[in-house]
Amino acid sequence: MKKQILTTSIASLLLSSFAFNCFSQGAPKNTYKPDGYKIITIETPKDVRFHVTGIDTDKSGGVYVTTRLGDVWLYKNEQWKIFAEGLHEPTGLLIDEDSILIAHKPELTRLTDNDKDGIADQYDNFASGWDFHDNYHEFTFGPVKDKNGNFYGTLNLSHNNPGAFSLGAMGSAGGYRGFAFKVTPKGDFTPYAWGLRSPAGIGASPEGLIFFTDNQGDWVPTSKLHLLEQGKFYGHPVSLIDVEGYTRDKLKEMPIEAFAAMSEKPVVWIPHIEVANSPGNPEWDTTRGKFGPFSGQIFIGDQTQSNLFRVLLDKVNGKYQGAVINFMNKFQSGNIRTKFDSQGQLWVGQTARGWGAQGGKPFGLQKVVWDGTNPFELLNIKLTTTGFRLTFTEVLAKNSVIKESLNAQEWNYHYSGNYGSPKKNLTSLKLNNIKLSADGKSIDIDMPLTADKVVQIDFTGLRDIKGRSVSVDKVYYTLNELLKSH
Amino acid sequence: MNNLIKKGFNIICLFSFTIYAYAYDSDLNQKLKNMADKQEITAQGKVLFEQVCASCHSKDLSGASGFNLKDGEWIHGSQPSQIIENVKRGFADAGMLAFNNVFSELQLQSIVAYVLSKREGFEGLTYKIYQMEDANDKVISAEKIIKTGELASNLPDFQLPEIKHYAIEFEGDFYAPKDKDTKIWVEWGRPIDIDFYTDGEKIEREEPIWYPTWKLKKGKQHLKIIYRAGDNKPNQRNVSLIVTNPDRTIKLFPISTRAKDILSDNKLEVKATNQTIILRKTIHKLPSYSISVGLPSKVNYAFNTRSCSVVGLWKGDLLNIGPNISGRGESPSLPLGDWLFRSPETLHLNNTDSKSCTYKGYKLVKQEPVFTFTIENNTFTVTALSKKSDEITFNYRVIDNKNSSKFTVKLPKTNSLIWRTPNGKVTKNSATVIPDASGNFSIIATFTK
Incomplete structure (x- = not known):
């Protein structure tokens, strides 16, 4: 009799636990962190609004970051030095040989330090073939580079923009909003793919394939990661106003099923809140074991959940699909950018302005290091x-x-x-x-x-x-x- | 006995004096309020305020090292008679001089009248909290009142109720700007069940759905706000009320505690002090793709990368970028000075238009930006120098000129500038120039005011 009661109790416990797992969509409340990993906070320049939205690292241990305020800084030997300023809410940075490419709202700008004094003195318009209408949500994300030297970026839709075409929350006033674009090494701009919403992260795999994330919202049931391919449609219909054969009126009449049939499937769906609300860029662990056993896998930060998660790719019938799994949480602010350096440290750029984050701080820079423990x-x-x-x-x-x-x-x-x-x-x-x-x-x-x-x-x-x-x-x-x- | 009489006399004297002082203050309050309605007086006050007071209280009275003088919060007393007394005596500990020997009585009164004329927000704000039956209960009635009170901060605080089902009402005299149309804006207001009444009349709720607005009357009015919490989530219940201009591009002032928190980050003034500053931001009244340049001479211009022309020139400081970098940054940066011209008036090479111009970028030469662009296979550069606060020189250079030896520069229509060029001739709205042997030519503007 006693045994039976005990068994029933365990069953009830398991059932309730399962019910909780099954029906809750809450973020994990516990701290999760693999053994051997820790977060190190980098002190940022005093009295500077240091929302880090672009990071790249050079071979000599320098870390270049760009901030939403519009600056570019170099961190080397634990010292900060400003490299450039005055840019328009940048959200991406790429070291490109002897110069730095910045994705900001109006253009991709190439920064060059001609006199080698450590400060950029040339701000070239490398590409700007899209339209920016001064809407706050019209971010430019990127750039990343493929094996042939071409660059890729993504263009956010607008929000609360009276002149924009909308079929939900986000809109496009044209000019390739909601597109991914390609820029040749010479700077020639081409609209590349469309149907994007808030594609806040783009990354190039070690093989040179381009992947991007998109944020949950209208026409995006939960956040996701896609493989970027030319001419493909990724689900958000308003960008179709810039595609031949569509008009605003035609789009208003089209049934959901038609959009669904045209849409690419994501490589992974990223469960809302449980894993991410606003994922940033996919970053491949190319450190060959310096960062632990997850070599070759994708790491992504989330701006809302202040966490990192991994993507485990699986190639099935010649196509990518796969899984997501949380990695670490309790970062100090919203994790929007991730970048590995040559020593196997994972740098995490952070901002929480305008879109809150679990971590209480408005901005910052942290890095994750591994001590060798399996x-x-x-x-x-x-x-x-x-x-x-x-x-x-x-x-x-x-x-x-x-x-x-x-x-x-x-x-x-x-x-x-x-x-x-x-x-x-x-x-x-x-x-x-x-x-x-x-x-x-x-x-x-x-x-x-x-x-x-x-x-x-x-x-x-x-x-x-x-x-x-x-x-x-x-x-x-x-x-x-x-x-x-x- | 004598003592008693004396004491009684003293009491009567004190009483009389108090009445006299009260009557005097009351008269002075009314007098200063009346003066605040007289434009000729406030104009004089404005000049004096900007000469002396603005350095601490800001030109727009929004406060810097000194207090905000427009809002409803008066640390040292809100009555006009108290304000003028405070100006006269100063606050030595806080670094404010006593101005009683600096200005005449009339000058001081004009300053206070000006300050009063710029008053914004509530005065004499009261609140009532109603206990509602459930989330669907919409009926406001006197028997449901569970708490009332006054708010000395004159700022509605939507977090006062401590119950689940409630409505809250705020009421008081309200000062909107006298000289321009304004609206109350509720950010993320779609689910917010809120009504506004001005002088007893309900104000119509206007679109857009997520950012609804309610039109205010100009100047002083009696304003009542009723908010029903319904099934709003906790964070939605702390309502943000902001007074804006009609197209919501400028957030003028907050009228709830939450809005005050939001707007506290709304001011970050960027000023070129000892070197040129280049900023790419969204700028109020300037087209997209404008790069602003602030010169240490307190002259600022904006170069537009789509039209390759100068689309704005203003005197004063560069920009308040706060609205563009706080919250989501929905609002444009605000030029801090006075316009000399702005788009659609522009300074541009006559054959320039957005279709034929390609912006190449800028280089920093001795800290100054030199913009490069091409028009029909000609490459040009332009930069601006300003050695004096009443003059600016735009230096153009033609590089690899393939078409022409003569160029026309279209000048903006404005009475604020007198144009000249050492390289040709200025007519009414254009300059015809012949570049020198190196391809250089200059267009110079002197400010008339």
């Missing part, structure tokens, strides 16, 4: 024909590899002009079988798979051989496609 975390997730293979950074304790240590659920999102979407068709998933690999680091989970769902797997009960539990116990896999059987 953490116990999920390393990777890959789709299999019968479920998923989860690989961990450390050998698992065999006795924790039981079904009760894990649970799973799936859902999808509703695409519309409404501001974001709740989880739709939220369903718990039964795990059929779990099998530990020979090296003890991976588990194969057999479970039902349905395309076009986000699958969340919780692995709270797993332990490593040292008895450690993970700091982040949820991974979210965007299952655009199932593996085609050969």
Whole structure:
């Protein structure tokens, strides 16, 4: 009798815990941080509004940053030196050989220090083929560079702009708002792709592929990461006013289904609040192990949640899809920019002005460093024909590899002009079988798979051989496609 | 007995004096208020204020090292008689001189009249909190009042209620600018159930949905605000009320505690003191793509990268960039001086238009920006120098001139400037110039006021 009561109690506890996991969309309240990682705060120049919205690092250990106020600064040997000023709310910086490219609202500007006194003396208009209408939300993000020397950036839509065309919250008054663009090495501008909303982060993979993030809102049910490809449409319809064959009137009449059919699927959906509200740039860990075991993976900061999360790419049937998983939280301000330096440190540029952040500070600069300790975390997730293979950074304790240590659920999102979407068709998933690999680091989970769902797997009960539990116990896999059987 | 009589006499004297003083203050209050309505007096007061008071209290009275003199908060007394007394005596500890021996009585009165004429916001503000039945209860009635009071800050505080279902009413005399149309603006106001009444009449709510506005009358009026919390979330209940110009491009002053917090970051004045400053910001009344340049001589101009022309010239300090860098930065930066000309009047090479001009960038030469642009295969540079506070020289250079040896520069229509050129001839609204052997020519403007 006593045993039965106890069993029932545990079942109730598990049920309530599961119900909480299943239906809450809250941000994790706990501090999560892998073993061996810590945040270091960089002191920024006194009495300067130092909202860091662009970062790049040079080979000699210099860190160039640009700020929303319009400055460019160099941080070297723990000293700050101003390099340029007077720019129009920059949101991107790229060191390009002997000069620096800045993405700011009206143009991409190339800054050159001709007399080598450490201060830029030439501000060239490198590209400005889009229109900026003085709306506060018309940011220019980028630039990043591909293997052929071409540059890419993205153009934010406007908000509360009376002259703009809108089908929800955000609008376009034309001039390629809501577009991604390409600029040749000589500076020739081309509109490249469209359907973007608030694409606050763009990055180039080590292979030279371009990816970008977009922020949740109208026509973006939850934040997402896309592969950028020429001529593609990414879901927000108002930019179509600049595309041949569309007019404002025609767009007003088009059904949602038509936009949905044209839209590219994201590589990953990023669950709102739980992972991110306003993701920044994708940054690849190219440090070859200097930053720990996550080499080759993508790190992204979130401006609202003041956290970092990872993207685990999976190539399925020749196309990218994959998963997101939180990495670290409790940063001091809104994490909008991330950049690795040559020593394997991850620099994080921060701002919270106008859009609040979990971290209480209005702006700043921090970096994440790794001390060599091997953490116990999920390393990777890959789709299999019968479920998923989860690989961990450390050998698992065999006795924790039981079904009760894990649970799973799936859902999808509703695409519309409404501001974001709740989880739709939220369903718990039964795990059929779990099998530990020979090296003890991976588990194969057999479970039902349905395309076009986000699958969340919780692995709270797993332990490593040292008895450690993970700091982040949820991974979210965007299952655009199932593996085609050969 | 004698003592008693004496004491009684003293009491009567003191009483009489108090009545006399009260009557005197009351008369003076009324007199100064009347003077505040007389333009010829406030104009004199304005001149004196700007000469002496503006350095601490700001030219627009919004405060700097000294207090804000426009809002409803008066630390040393809000009555006109108290204000003039404070000006006369000064506050030595706070670094304010006593002005009783500096100005005549009439001059002092004109200064106070000017200050009173610039009054903004509430006076004698009171509030009432109503206990509502639930989130859907819309009915305001006297029996639901649970708390009333006065607000010495004269600033509505929407965080006063400590209950879930409530409505709050604020009421008082209200000073809107006398000389321009203004509106009350509720940022993110779509879900906010709020009504405004001026002199007893309900004001119509205007679009846009997310940023609704309500038109104010000019000058003094009685204003009542009723807000029903309904099912608003906690952060929505702390309502931001800001008085703006009609197109909402300038946030004039806050009329709620939250708005005051928001606007506290609304002022960051950038002034060129010992070197030229170049700033790219959104600027009120100037077209997009204008680069502002502040010269230490207190002369400022804006070069536009789309039209490759000078689209504005103003005297004074460069910009208050606060509105453009606080919050989301929705509002434009505000030029701090007086316009000599501005767009659509421009200074440009006659064959310049936005279609044919390509902006190349600028170089810093001895800290001055030299802008480069091309028009029909000709490359030009322009920079400006100003050695005196009443003159500016625009130095043009033609590089790789392929078409012409003679150029026309279209001049802005303005009575504030007299134009000349050492390289040709100035007619009414243009200058015809022949560049020298190096391709240089100059256009010089002298300020007439």
